[in-house]
Amino acid sequence: MEANGGDSSEIVRELEALKLRKSEIEHRISTLEAKLQETTAAVEPCDAVSNGYSSPSSPAIEHGLEHGLSPDQIYRYSRQLLLPSFGVEAQSSLLKSSVLVIGAGGLGSPALLYLAACGVGRLGIIDHDVVELNNMHRQIIHTEAFIGHPKVKSAAAACRSVNSTIKIDEHVEALRTSNALEILSQYDIIVDATDNPPSRYMISDCCVLLGKPLVSGAALGMEGQLTVYNHNGGPCYRCLFPTPPPTTACQRCSDSGVLGVVPGVIGCLQALETIKLASMVGEPLSERMLLFDALSARVRVVKIRGRSAQCVVCGDNSSFKKQQFKNFDYEDFTQFPLTAGPLNLLPTESRISSKEFKEILQKKERHVLLDVRPSHHYKIVSLPDSLNIPLANLEARINELTSAVKEKEDGHVNTGSFTNPSLYVVCRRGNDSQIAVQYLRESGFDSAKDIIGGLEAWATDVNPSFPTY
Amino acid sequence: MDATKQEVTKIESDDTSSSVEIKVLLFARARELTGVPDLILKVPSGSTTQKCMDELVVKFPSLEEVRSCVVLALNEEYTTDSAIVKHRDELAIIPPISGG
Numbered sequence: 001m002e003a004n005g006g007d008s009s010e011i012v013r014e015l016e017a018l019k020l021r022k023s024e025i026e027h028r029i030s031t032l033e034a035k036l037q038e039t040t041a042a043v044e045p046c047d048a049v050s051n052g053y054s055s056p057s058s059p060a061i062e063h064g065l066e067h068g069l070s071p072d073q074i075y076r077y078s079r080q081l082l083l084p085s086f087g088v089e090a091q092s093s094l095l096k097s098s099v100l101v102i103g104a105g106g107l108g109s110p111a112l113l114y115l116a117a118c119g120v121g122r123l124g125i126i127d128h129d130v131v132e133l134n135n136m137h138r139q140i141i142h143t144e145a146f147i148g149h150p151k152v153k154s155a156a157a158a159c160r161s162v163n164s165t166i167k168i169d170e171h172v173e174a175l176r177t178s179n180a181l182e183i184l185s186q187y188d189i190i191v192d193a194t195d196n197p198p199s200r201y202m203i204s205d206c207c208v209l210l211g212k213p214l215v216s217g218a219a220l221g222m223e224g225q226l227t228v229y230n231h232n233g234g235p236c237y238r239c240l241f242p243t244p245p246p247t248t249a250c251q252r253c254s255d256s257g258v259l260g261v262v263p264g265v266i267g268c269l270q271a272l273e274t275i276k277l278a279s280m281v282g283e284p285l286s287e288r289m290l291l292f293d294a295l296s297a298r299v300r301v302v303k304i305r306g307r308s309a310q311c312v313v314c315g316d317n318s319s320f321k322k323q324q325f326k327n328f329d330y331e332d333f334t335q336f337p338l339t340a341g342p343l344n345l346l347p348t349e350s351r352i353s354s355k356e357f358k359e360i361l362q363k364k365e366r367h368v369l370l371d372v373r374p375s376h377h378y379k380i381v382s383l384p385d386s387l388n389i390p391l392a393n394l395e396a397r398i399n400e401l402t403s404a405v406k407e408k409e410d411g412h413v414n415t416g417s418f419t420n421p422s423l424y425v426v427c428r429r430g431n432d433s434q435i436a437v438q439y440l441r442e443s444g445f446d447s448a449k450d451i452i453g454g455l456e457a458w459a460t461d462v463n464p465s466f467p468t469y
Numbered sequence: 470m471d472a473t474k475q476e477v478t479k480i481e482s483d484d485t486s487s488s489v490e491i492k493v494l495l496f497a498r499a500r501e502l503t504g505v506p507d508l509i510l511k512v513p514s515g516s517t518t519q520k521c522m523d524e525l526v527v528k529f530p531s532l533e534e535v536r537s538c539v540v541l542a543l544n545e546e547y548t549t550d551s552a553i554v555k556h557r558d559e560l561a562i563i564p565p566i567s568g569g
Protein backbone atom coordinates (compact mmCIF):
# COMPACT_ATOMS: atom_id res chain seq x y z
CA MET A 1 0.00 0.00 0.00
CA GLU A 2 2.64 2.46 1.10
CA ALA A 3 4.87 1.65 -1.84
CA ASN A 4 1.95 1.99 -4.27
CA GLY A 5 1.02 5.35 -2.81
CA GLY A 6 4.60 6.48 -3.27
CA ASP A 7 4.65 5.28 -6.89
CA SER A 8 1.46 7.04 -7.87
CA SER A 9 2.50 10.34 -6.32
CA GLU A 10 5.75 10.02 -8.28
CA ILE A 11 3.74 9.50 -11.49
CA VAL A 12 1.47 12.45 -10.71
CA ARG A 13 4.51 14.66 -10.16
CA GLU A 14 6.10 13.60 -13.41
CA LEU A 15 2.82 14.08 -15.27
CA GLU A 16 2.49 17.60 -13.89
CA ALA A 17 6.06 18.42 -14.92
CA LEU A 18 5.50 17.05 -18.42
CA LYS A 19 2.23 18.95 -18.84
CA LEU A 20 3.91 22.17 -17.85
CA ARG A 21 6.73 21.55 -20.32
CA LYS A 22 4.16 20.69 -22.99
CA SER A 23 2.39 24.00 -22.51
CA GLU A 24 5.69 25.87 -22.60
CA ILE A 25 6.67 24.13 -25.83
CA GLU A 26 3.27 24.88 -27.36
CA HIS A 27 3.66 28.50 -26.40
CA ARG A 28 7.11 28.61 -28.00
CA ILE A 29 5.78 27.00 -31.18
CA SER A 30 2.97 29.52 -31.56
CA THR A 31 5.33 32.43 -30.91
CA LEU A 32 7.78 31.15 -33.53
CA GLU A 33 5.00 30.50 -36.03
CA ALA A 34 3.73 34.02 -35.58
CA LYS A 35 7.25 35.37 -36.06
CA LEU A 36 7.71 33.31 -39.21
CA GLN A 37 4.41 34.57 -40.58
CA GLU A 38 5.49 38.15 -40.03
CA THR A 39 8.87 37.69 -41.72
CA THR A 40 7.52 35.86 -44.76
CA ALA A 41 4.80 38.46 -45.16
CA ALA A 42 7.43 41.19 -45.01
CA VAL A 43 9.78 39.73 -47.64
CA GLU A 44 7.10 38.54 -50.02
CA PRO A 45 7.55 40.17 -53.42
CA CYS A 46 4.62 42.38 -54.13
CA ASP A 47 3.22 43.96 -57.23
CA ALA A 48 1.19 46.45 -55.32
CA VAL A 49 4.16 48.62 -54.36
CA SER A 50 3.74 51.65 -56.54
CA ASN A 51 4.90 54.73 -54.76
CA GLY A 52 8.41 53.54 -54.12
CA TYR A 53 7.91 53.81 -50.40
CA SER A 54 8.15 50.60 -48.51
CA SER A 55 8.95 49.63 -44.99
CA PRO A 56 9.83 46.04 -44.19
CA SER A 57 8.14 46.37 -40.81
CA SER A 58 4.74 47.23 -42.24
CA PRO A 59 3.90 44.69 -44.93
CA ALA A 60 0.48 46.18 -45.51
CA ILE A 61 1.96 49.33 -46.97
CA GLU A 62 3.81 47.22 -49.54
CA HIS A 63 0.44 46.00 -50.64
CA GLY A 64 -0.74 49.53 -50.93
CA LEU A 65 -3.33 48.99 -48.22
CA GLU A 66 -3.86 52.24 -46.38
CA HIS A 67 -5.83 50.68 -43.55
CA GLY A 68 -2.72 48.79 -42.45
CA LEU A 69 -4.13 45.26 -42.60
CA SER A 70 -1.88 42.52 -43.97
CA PRO A 71 -3.24 39.91 -46.40
CA ASP A 72 -3.36 37.37 -43.60
CA GLN A 73 -5.25 39.79 -41.41
CA ILE A 74 -7.70 40.53 -44.20
CA TYR A 75 -8.41 36.83 -44.55
CA ARG A 76 -8.54 36.12 -40.81
CA TYR A 77 -10.91 38.99 -40.00
CA SER A 78 -12.83 38.95 -43.32
CA ARG A 79 -16.22 38.29 -41.72
CA GLN A 80 -15.80 41.39 -39.58
CA LEU A 81 -14.52 43.43 -42.52
CA LEU A 82 -17.59 42.42 -44.52
CA LEU A 83 -19.85 43.79 -41.83
CA PRO A 84 -20.95 47.23 -43.09
CA SER A 85 -21.26 48.67 -39.58
CA PHE A 86 -17.76 47.41 -38.69
CA GLY A 87 -15.47 47.17 -41.71
CA VAL A 88 -11.78 47.89 -42.14
CA GLU A 89 -11.74 51.12 -40.11
CA ALA A 90 -13.13 49.44 -37.01
CA GLN A 91 -10.88 46.42 -37.51
CA SER A 92 -7.74 48.50 -37.78
CA SER A 93 -8.71 50.49 -34.67
CA LEU A 94 -9.20 47.18 -32.88
CA LEU A 95 -5.79 45.94 -34.01
CA LYS A 96 -4.19 49.10 -32.63
CA SER A 97 -5.96 48.87 -29.27
CA SER A 98 -4.84 47.33 -26.01
CA VAL A 99 -7.13 45.76 -23.42
CA LEU A 100 -6.48 44.50 -19.90
CA VAL A 101 -8.75 41.77 -18.58
CA ILE A 102 -8.59 41.56 -14.79
CA GLY A 103 -9.50 38.04 -13.71
CA ALA A 104 -9.30 34.90 -15.84
CA GLY A 105 -12.32 33.23 -14.25
CA GLY A 106 -15.97 32.82 -15.17
CA LEU A 107 -16.30 36.27 -16.76
CA GLY A 108 -12.76 36.52 -18.05
CA SER A 109 -12.84 33.15 -19.84
CA PRO A 110 -15.26 34.01 -22.65
CA ALA A 111 -14.22 37.68 -22.65
CA LEU A 112 -10.58 36.76 -23.28
CA LEU A 113 -11.35 34.17 -25.96
CA TYR A 114 -13.49 36.60 -27.95
CA LEU A 115 -11.09 39.50 -27.52
CA ALA A 116 -8.19 37.35 -28.71
CA ALA A 117 -10.20 35.95 -31.60
CA CYS A 118 -11.52 39.28 -32.88
CA GLY A 119 -8.06 40.83 -33.09
CA VAL A 120 -7.44 43.19 -30.18
CA GLY A 121 -3.85 44.22 -30.84
CA ARG A 122 -2.52 43.66 -27.34
CA LEU A 123 -4.32 41.70 -24.67
CA GLY A 124 -3.22 41.75 -21.02
CA ILE A 125 -4.34 39.09 -18.53
CA ILE A 126 -3.92 39.47 -14.79
CA ASP A 127 -4.81 36.88 -12.13
CA HIS A 128 -2.97 35.33 -9.21
CA ASP A 129 -4.99 32.13 -8.93
CA VAL A 130 -4.33 28.63 -10.16
CA VAL A 131 -6.80 26.50 -12.12
CA GLU A 132 -8.88 24.19 -9.92
CA LEU A 133 -11.26 21.36 -10.73
CA ASN A 134 -14.26 23.27 -9.35
CA ASN A 135 -13.52 26.14 -11.80
CA MET A 136 -14.01 24.02 -14.90
CA HIS A 137 -17.82 24.22 -15.07
CA ARG A 138 -17.70 27.94 -15.87
CA GLN A 139 -14.12 28.97 -16.60
CA ILE A 140 -14.21 27.53 -20.08
CA ILE A 141 -10.88 28.97 -21.19
CA HIS A 142 -9.02 26.45 -19.02
CA THR A 143 -8.47 22.79 -19.76
CA GLU A 144 -7.95 19.93 -17.31
CA ALA A 145 -4.27 19.76 -18.27
CA PHE A 146 -3.76 23.12 -16.55
CA ILE A 147 -5.25 22.18 -13.17
CA GLY A 148 -2.76 23.37 -10.59
CA HIS A 149 -1.12 25.85 -12.98
CA PRO A 150 -1.55 29.65 -13.00
CA LYS A 151 -4.78 30.75 -14.69
CA VAL A 152 -2.86 33.43 -16.58
CA LYS A 153 -0.58 30.82 -18.19
CA SER A 154 -3.54 28.65 -19.08
CA ALA A 155 -5.61 31.54 -20.47
CA ALA A 156 -2.67 32.93 -22.44
CA ALA A 157 -2.00 29.53 -24.02
CA ALA A 158 -5.67 29.24 -25.01
CA CYS A 159 -5.73 32.76 -26.49
CA ARG A 160 -2.54 32.08 -28.45
CA SER A 161 -3.99 28.87 -29.82
CA VAL A 162 -6.96 30.89 -31.11
CA ASN A 163 -4.94 33.80 -32.44
CA SER A 164 -1.15 33.62 -32.56
CA THR A 165 -0.86 36.99 -34.27
CA ILE A 166 -1.83 39.26 -31.38
CA LYS A 167 0.39 40.25 -28.49
CA ILE A 168 -0.51 38.75 -25.13
CA ASP A 169 0.87 40.07 -21.82
CA GLU A 170 0.88 37.72 -18.85
CA HIS A 171 0.65 39.22 -15.36
CA VAL A 172 0.79 36.35 -12.88
CA GLU A 173 0.15 38.43 -9.79
CA ALA A 174 -2.61 39.89 -7.68
CA LEU A 175 -3.75 43.40 -8.56
CA ARG A 176 -2.96 45.69 -5.63
CA THR A 177 -2.91 49.41 -4.94
CA SER A 178 0.88 49.14 -5.23
CA ASN A 179 0.92 47.82 -8.82
CA ALA A 180 -2.50 48.79 -10.24
CA LEU A 181 -1.61 52.28 -11.55
CA GLU A 182 1.47 50.99 -13.31
CA ILE A 183 -0.26 47.97 -14.87
CA LEU A 184 -3.55 49.63 -15.90
CA SER A 185 -1.72 52.60 -17.41
CA GLN A 186 -0.34 50.30 -20.13
CA TYR A 187 -3.80 49.66 -21.63
CA ASP A 188 -6.53 51.63 -23.42
CA ILE A 189 -9.52 49.75 -22.00
CA ILE A 190 -9.94 47.89 -18.71
CA VAL A 191 -12.26 44.90 -18.27
CA ASP A 192 -13.31 44.11 -14.70
CA ALA A 193 -13.85 40.35 -14.57
CA THR A 194 -13.10 39.99 -10.85
CA ASP A 195 -15.33 38.44 -8.20
CA ASN A 196 -15.20 40.62 -5.10
CA PRO A 197 -16.14 44.13 -3.87
CA PRO A 198 -12.68 45.44 -2.86
CA SER A 199 -11.29 44.70 -6.33
CA ARG A 200 -14.26 46.39 -7.98
CA TYR A 201 -13.79 49.64 -6.03
CA MET A 202 -10.03 49.55 -6.51
CA ILE A 203 -10.26 49.02 -10.28
CA SER A 204 -12.89 51.73 -10.70
CA ASP A 205 -10.87 54.27 -8.68
CA CYS A 206 -7.74 53.42 -10.64
CA CYS A 207 -9.59 53.87 -13.94
CA VAL A 208 -10.79 57.32 -12.81
CA LEU A 209 -7.23 58.37 -11.91
CA LEU A 210 -5.91 57.14 -15.25
CA GLY A 211 -8.91 58.25 -17.34
CA LYS A 212 -9.58 54.75 -18.69
CA PRO A 213 -12.99 53.36 -19.65
CA LEU A 214 -14.02 50.37 -17.55
CA VAL A 215 -16.15 47.50 -18.85
CA SER A 216 -17.56 46.03 -15.67
CA GLY A 217 -19.40 42.71 -15.50
CA ALA A 218 -20.65 40.65 -12.58
CA ALA A 219 -22.55 37.40 -12.17
CA LEU A 220 -23.91 35.50 -9.21
CA GLY A 221 -26.42 32.73 -8.93
CA MET A 222 -28.80 33.18 -11.84
CA GLU A 223 -28.23 36.92 -12.38
CA GLY A 224 -25.73 39.11 -14.18
CA GLN A 225 -25.00 42.84 -14.41
CA LEU A 226 -23.07 44.85 -16.98
CA THR A 227 -22.10 48.54 -17.22
CA VAL A 228 -19.44 50.68 -18.86
CA TYR A 229 -18.02 53.08 -16.26
CA ASN A 230 -15.92 56.21 -16.52
CA HIS A 231 -16.53 56.65 -20.21
CA ASN A 232 -16.99 60.05 -21.82
CA GLY A 233 -17.99 61.87 -18.64
CA GLY A 234 -20.18 59.01 -17.44
CA PRO A 235 -20.35 57.78 -13.84
CA CYS A 236 -17.79 55.67 -12.02
CA TYR A 237 -18.59 52.67 -9.82
CA ARG A 238 -18.56 54.89 -6.73
CA CYS A 239 -21.02 57.37 -8.24
CA LEU A 240 -23.50 54.50 -8.24
CA PHE A 241 -22.43 52.74 -5.08
CA PRO A 242 -20.77 55.29 -2.77
CA THR A 243 -21.31 52.94 0.18
CA PRO A 244 -20.12 49.36 -0.22
CA PRO A 245 -22.70 46.60 0.27
CA PRO A 246 -22.64 45.21 3.80
CA THR A 247 -21.09 41.78 3.91
CA THR A 248 -22.73 39.31 6.21
CA ALA A 249 -20.37 38.40 9.02
CA CYS A 250 -19.43 35.08 7.49
CA GLN A 251 -19.32 35.44 3.74
CA ARG A 252 -17.03 32.47 3.27
CA CYS A 253 -19.20 29.84 4.89
CA SER A 254 -22.20 30.68 2.81
CA ASP A 255 -20.57 31.13 -0.58
CA SER A 256 -23.32 31.20 -3.10
CA GLY A 257 -23.12 29.22 -6.28
CA VAL A 258 -23.38 30.24 -9.91
CA LEU A 259 -24.61 28.47 -13.02
CA GLY A 260 -21.64 28.42 -15.39
CA VAL A 261 -23.33 29.90 -18.40
CA VAL A 262 -24.48 33.01 -16.48
CA PRO A 263 -20.99 34.55 -16.14
CA GLY A 264 -20.46 33.17 -19.65
CA VAL A 265 -23.24 35.39 -21.02
CA ILE A 266 -21.98 38.45 -19.14
CA GLY A 267 -18.36 37.78 -20.13
CA CYS A 268 -19.38 37.62 -23.81
CA LEU A 269 -21.22 40.94 -23.43
CA GLN A 270 -18.11 42.43 -21.79
CA ALA A 271 -16.11 41.40 -24.85
CA LEU A 272 -18.77 42.98 -27.05
CA GLU A 273 -18.75 46.31 -25.17
CA THR A 274 -14.95 46.29 -25.23
CA ILE A 275 -14.87 45.72 -28.99
CA LYS A 276 -17.35 48.59 -29.45
CA LEU A 277 -15.18 50.94 -27.39
CA ALA A 278 -11.93 49.87 -29.05
CA SER A 279 -13.29 50.17 -32.56
CA MET A 280 -15.47 53.21 -31.80
CA VAL A 281 -18.55 51.47 -33.15
CA GLY A 282 -22.07 51.73 -31.76
CA GLU A 283 -23.36 53.10 -28.49
CA PRO A 284 -21.49 52.02 -25.36
CA LEU A 285 -23.44 50.85 -22.31
CA SER A 286 -22.52 53.99 -20.37
CA GLU A 287 -25.03 55.53 -17.92
CA ARG A 288 -27.04 52.35 -18.42
CA MET A 289 -26.99 48.99 -16.69
CA LEU A 290 -27.87 45.70 -18.29
CA LEU A 291 -29.54 43.20 -15.96
CA PHE A 292 -29.63 39.56 -17.00
CA ASP A 293 -32.05 37.22 -15.27
CA ALA A 294 -31.39 33.67 -16.37
CA LEU A 295 -34.37 32.06 -14.61
CA SER A 296 -36.99 34.20 -16.32
CA ALA A 297 -34.91 34.61 -19.51
CA ARG A 298 -35.19 38.40 -19.22
CA VAL A 299 -32.71 41.08 -20.14
CA ARG A 300 -33.45 44.60 -18.94
CA VAL A 301 -31.48 47.74 -19.59
CA VAL A 302 -32.11 50.52 -17.09
CA LYS A 303 -30.88 54.09 -17.22
CA ILE A 304 -28.63 54.87 -14.29
CA ARG A 305 -27.41 58.16 -12.87
CA GLY A 306 -24.77 60.22 -14.62
CA ARG A 307 -21.51 61.23 -12.96
CA SER A 308 -22.07 62.51 -9.43
CA ALA A 309 -20.59 65.94 -8.72
CA GLN A 310 -20.28 64.80 -5.09
CA CYS A 311 -18.44 61.56 -5.89
CA VAL A 312 -15.41 61.30 -3.60
CA VAL A 313 -13.30 59.94 -6.44
CA CYS A 314 -14.53 61.42 -9.74
CA GLY A 315 -16.56 64.35 -8.34
CA ASP A 316 -15.88 68.04 -8.83
CA ASN A 317 -14.07 68.56 -5.53
CA SER A 318 -12.39 65.21 -5.33
CA SER A 319 -9.07 65.19 -3.53
CA PHE A 320 -8.53 61.54 -4.41
CA LYS A 321 -5.17 61.42 -6.16
CA LYS A 322 -2.66 58.69 -6.93
CA GLN A 323 -1.09 58.96 -3.48
CA GLN A 324 -4.48 58.50 -1.74
CA PHE A 325 -5.15 55.55 -3.99
CA LYS A 326 -1.89 53.86 -3.07
CA ASN A 327 -2.69 54.24 0.63
CA PHE A 328 -6.35 53.28 0.43
CA ASP A 329 -7.36 50.10 2.25
CA TYR A 330 -10.03 48.56 0.01
CA GLU A 331 -10.48 45.44 2.10
CA ASP A 332 -11.19 47.58 5.14
CA PHE A 333 -13.47 49.94 3.18
CA THR A 334 -15.61 47.07 1.91
CA GLN A 335 -15.20 44.97 5.07
CA PHE A 336 -14.27 42.14 2.76
CA PRO A 337 -10.96 40.46 3.53
CA LEU A 338 -9.35 38.99 0.41
CA THR A 339 -7.00 36.70 2.25
CA ALA A 340 -9.48 34.23 3.66
CA GLY A 341 -8.28 34.31 7.25
CA PRO A 342 -10.55 32.22 9.49
CA LEU A 343 -12.59 33.96 12.17
CA ASN A 344 -11.47 33.53 15.72
CA LEU A 345 -14.47 34.35 17.87
CA LEU A 346 -14.28 31.71 20.55
CA PRO A 347 -11.97 30.78 23.44
CA THR A 348 -10.13 27.47 22.93
CA GLU A 349 -12.28 25.68 25.53
CA SER A 350 -15.33 26.32 23.30
CA ARG A 351 -13.76 24.55 20.34
CA ILE A 352 -12.57 21.11 19.31
CA SER A 353 -10.55 19.89 16.35
CA SER A 354 -11.94 17.52 13.75
CA LYS A 355 -9.58 14.81 15.05
CA GLU A 356 -10.96 15.24 18.55
CA PHE A 357 -14.46 14.93 17.15
CA LYS A 358 -13.48 11.67 15.48
CA GLU A 359 -12.41 10.31 18.88
CA ILE A 360 -15.77 11.37 20.31
CA LEU A 361 -17.49 9.37 17.58
CA GLN A 362 -15.26 6.36 18.20
CA LYS A 363 -15.92 6.48 21.96
CA LYS A 364 -19.64 6.77 21.16
CA GLU A 365 -19.81 9.71 23.52
CA ARG A 366 -23.34 11.06 23.89
CA HIS A 367 -23.69 14.20 21.77
CA VAL A 368 -25.76 16.21 19.31
CA LEU A 369 -24.07 17.34 16.09
CA LEU A 370 -25.60 20.51 14.67
CA ASP A 371 -24.79 21.42 11.05
CA VAL A 372 -25.53 25.12 10.45
CA ARG A 373 -24.95 25.21 6.68
CA PRO A 374 -27.76 26.18 4.30
CA SER A 375 -29.95 23.18 3.54
CA HIS A 376 -28.86 22.96 -0.11
CA HIS A 377 -25.26 22.59 1.11
CA TYR A 378 -26.40 19.90 3.57
CA LYS A 379 -27.93 17.98 0.67
CA ILE A 380 -24.57 17.82 -1.11
CA VAL A 381 -22.82 16.03 1.72
CA SER A 382 -23.06 15.80 5.51
CA LEU A 383 -21.73 13.88 8.48
CA PRO A 384 -23.96 11.02 9.64
CA ASP A 385 -26.40 11.65 12.50
CA SER A 386 -26.24 15.40 12.19
CA LEU A 387 -29.09 17.85 12.61
CA ASN A 388 -29.32 20.57 9.98
CA ILE A 389 -30.55 23.99 11.08
CA PRO A 390 -29.10 26.73 8.86
CA LEU A 391 -27.48 29.59 10.78
CA ALA A 392 -30.00 32.05 9.35
CA ASN A 393 -32.90 30.07 10.89
CA LEU A 394 -31.21 29.02 14.12
CA GLU A 395 -33.04 31.49 16.31
CA ALA A 396 -36.43 30.63 14.84
CA ARG A 397 -35.89 26.87 14.98
CA ILE A 398 -34.11 26.67 18.32
CA ASN A 399 -36.83 24.39 19.74
CA GLU A 400 -35.77 21.66 17.29
CA LEU A 401 -32.34 21.77 18.83
CA THR A 402 -33.77 21.79 22.33
CA SER A 403 -35.76 18.62 21.66
CA ALA A 404 -32.81 16.91 19.96
CA VAL A 405 -30.72 17.60 23.05
CA LYS A 406 -33.55 16.43 25.31
CA GLU A 407 -33.88 13.17 23.37
CA LYS A 408 -30.27 12.26 24.03
CA GLU A 409 -30.75 13.27 27.65
CA ASP A 410 -33.87 11.16 28.14
CA GLY A 411 -32.18 8.16 26.60
CA HIS A 412 -29.92 8.03 29.59
CA VAL A 413 -32.34 8.75 32.41
CA ASN A 414 -32.64 5.02 33.11
CA THR A 415 -28.93 4.66 33.68
CA GLY A 416 -29.09 7.33 36.31
CA SER A 417 -26.84 9.70 34.41
CA PHE A 418 -28.29 13.16 34.13
CA THR A 419 -25.47 14.97 32.44
CA ASN A 420 -26.41 16.87 29.32
CA PRO A 421 -25.16 15.51 26.03
CA SER A 422 -22.37 17.53 24.45
CA LEU A 423 -23.37 19.82 21.61
CA TYR A 424 -21.04 20.21 18.63
CA VAL A 425 -21.57 22.62 15.78
CA VAL A 426 -20.13 22.24 12.30
CA CYS A 427 -20.27 24.25 9.05
CA ARG A 428 -18.33 24.24 5.80
CA ARG A 429 -15.14 26.01 6.87
CA GLY A 430 -15.58 26.77 10.55
CA ASN A 431 -16.73 30.39 10.58
CA ASP A 432 -20.53 30.12 10.74
CA SER A 433 -20.14 27.40 13.37
CA GLN A 434 -18.38 29.88 15.66
CA ILE A 435 -21.12 32.46 15.23
CA ALA A 436 -23.65 29.74 16.02
CA VAL A 437 -21.76 28.63 19.15
CA GLN A 438 -21.58 32.21 20.35
CA TYR A 439 -25.34 32.53 19.97
CA LEU A 440 -26.05 29.11 21.50
CA ARG A 441 -23.94 29.82 24.58
CA GLU A 442 -25.82 33.06 25.09
CA SER A 443 -29.06 31.09 24.78
CA GLY A 444 -28.27 28.58 27.51
CA PHE A 445 -26.53 25.80 25.55
CA ASP A 446 -23.45 26.02 27.76
CA SER A 447 -21.73 22.96 26.32
CA ALA A 448 -21.83 24.09 22.67
CA LYS A 449 -18.49 23.80 20.88
CA ASP A 450 -17.55 24.34 17.26
CA ILE A 451 -15.51 21.95 15.16
CA ILE A 452 -12.48 23.96 14.05
CA GLY A 453 -12.19 24.31 10.29
CA GLY A 454 -15.56 22.65 9.63
CA LEU A 455 -16.10 19.88 7.12
CA GLU A 456 -13.06 20.99 5.13
CA ALA A 457 -10.86 20.21 8.13
CA TRP A 458 -12.68 16.89 8.53
CA ALA A 459 -11.82 16.05 4.91
CA THR A 460 -8.19 17.16 5.30
CA ASP A 461 -7.39 15.77 8.72
CA VAL A 462 -9.73 12.82 9.29
CA ASN A 463 -11.27 11.43 6.12
CA PRO A 464 -9.59 12.36 2.82
CA SER A 465 -12.37 10.67 0.85
CA PHE A 466 -15.03 12.94 2.38
CA PRO A 467 -16.25 15.11 -0.55
CA THR A 468 -15.35 18.80 -0.56
CA TYR A 469 -16.96 21.44 -2.71
CA MET B 470 -43.29 28.57 -20.66
CA ASP B 471 -46.65 28.32 -18.98
CA ALA B 472 -45.33 26.58 -15.92
CA THR B 473 -43.36 29.63 -14.86
CA LYS B 474 -45.73 31.08 -12.36
CA GLN B 475 -45.05 34.69 -11.51
CA GLU B 476 -45.14 35.00 -7.77
CA VAL B 477 -46.86 38.25 -7.13
CA THR B 478 -47.22 39.25 -3.54
CA LYS B 479 -49.68 41.96 -2.86
CA ILE B 480 -48.87 44.44 -0.18
CA GLU B 481 -51.48 46.95 0.83
CA SER B 482 -51.05 49.92 3.03
CA ASP B 483 -53.85 50.96 5.40
CA ASP B 484 -55.06 53.93 3.42
CA THR B 485 -56.85 52.72 0.32
CA SER B 486 -58.91 55.82 -0.36
CA SER B 487 -56.51 57.44 -2.79
CA SER B 488 -53.69 55.08 -3.43
CA VAL B 489 -51.63 53.89 -6.35
CA GLU B 490 -50.32 50.44 -7.14
CA ILE B 491 -46.79 50.04 -8.39
CA LYS B 492 -44.85 46.99 -9.45
CA VAL B 493 -41.59 46.51 -7.57
CA LEU B 494 -38.85 44.51 -9.32
CA LEU B 495 -36.30 43.01 -6.98
CA PHE B 496 -32.83 41.96 -8.06
CA ALA B 497 -29.88 40.07 -6.60
CA ARG B 498 -29.67 40.31 -2.79
CA ALA B 499 -33.02 42.13 -2.60
CA ARG B 500 -34.64 39.15 -4.30
CA GLU B 501 -32.85 36.76 -1.96
CA LEU B 502 -33.98 38.67 1.14
CA THR B 503 -37.63 38.95 0.12
CA GLY B 504 -37.85 35.62 -1.65
CA VAL B 505 -39.76 37.12 -4.61
CA PRO B 506 -38.62 38.55 -7.97
CA ASP B 507 -41.41 41.14 -7.99
CA LEU B 508 -44.44 42.31 -6.05
CA ILE B 509 -47.28 44.79 -6.20
CA LEU B 510 -47.03 47.60 -3.67
CA LYS B 511 -49.95 49.85 -2.78
CA VAL B 512 -48.94 53.28 -1.52
CA PRO B 513 -50.83 56.57 -0.98
CA SER B 514 -50.89 58.63 -4.14
CA GLY B 515 -48.21 61.27 -4.15
CA SER B 516 -45.72 58.88 -2.51
CA THR B 517 -42.06 59.23 -3.36
CA THR B 518 -39.76 56.34 -4.24
CA GLN B 519 -38.24 56.84 -0.79
CA LYS B 520 -41.66 56.32 0.78
CA CYS B 521 -42.01 53.13 -1.28
CA MET B 522 -38.68 51.92 0.07
CA ASP B 523 -39.84 52.73 3.62
CA GLU B 524 -42.99 50.68 3.06
CA LEU B 525 -40.99 47.77 1.68
CA VAL B 526 -38.60 47.78 4.63
CA VAL B 527 -41.62 47.71 6.97
CA LYS B 528 -42.90 44.60 5.20
CA PHE B 529 -39.48 43.04 4.76
CA PRO B 530 -37.25 44.33 7.59
CA SER B 531 -34.27 42.39 6.23
CA LEU B 532 -34.22 44.73 3.21
CA GLU B 533 -32.66 47.34 5.48
CA GLU B 534 -29.39 45.49 4.84
CA VAL B 535 -29.19 46.57 1.20
CA ARG B 536 -31.03 49.87 1.44
CA SER B 537 -27.93 52.07 1.55
CA CYS B 538 -26.42 50.36 -1.46
CA VAL B 539 -28.95 50.04 -4.27
CA VAL B 540 -29.58 51.60 -7.63
CA LEU B 541 -33.22 52.60 -8.13
CA ALA B 542 -34.82 52.76 -11.55
CA LEU B 543 -38.35 53.96 -12.19
CA ASN B 544 -39.80 52.63 -15.43
CA GLU B 545 -36.26 51.71 -16.49
CA GLU B 546 -35.16 55.35 -16.08
CA TYR B 547 -32.83 56.79 -13.48
CA THR B 548 -34.74 58.09 -10.48
CA THR B 549 -34.10 59.90 -7.19
CA ASP B 550 -35.50 59.42 -3.68
CA SER B 551 -37.89 62.32 -4.14
CA ALA B 552 -39.49 61.18 -7.41
CA ILE B 553 -43.27 60.68 -7.14
CA VAL B 554 -44.54 57.29 -8.22
CA LYS B 555 -47.62 56.95 -10.38
CA HIS B 556 -50.16 54.16 -10.75
CA ARG B 557 -48.67 51.14 -12.57
CA ASP B 558 -45.12 52.45 -12.36
CA GLU B 559 -42.33 49.91 -12.24
CA LEU B 560 -39.71 50.45 -9.54
CA ALA B 561 -36.54 48.37 -9.84
CA ILE B 562 -34.36 47.83 -6.79
CA ILE B 563 -30.90 46.82 -7.87
CA PRO B 564 -28.18 45.98 -5.35
CA PRO B 565 -24.75 45.44 -6.91
CA ILE B 566 -23.44 41.94 -7.39
CA SER B 567 -19.75 41.34 -7.42
CA GLY B 568 -19.32 37.67 -8.28
CA GLY B 569 -17.63 36.40 -11.39
Ligand SMILES: [Zn+2]
Pocket residue numbers: 235236237238239240307308311312313314315
Ligand atom coordinates in the same frame (compact mmCIF):
# COMPACT_ATOMS: atom_id res chain seq x y z
ZN1 LIG C 1 -17.66 58.73 -9.39
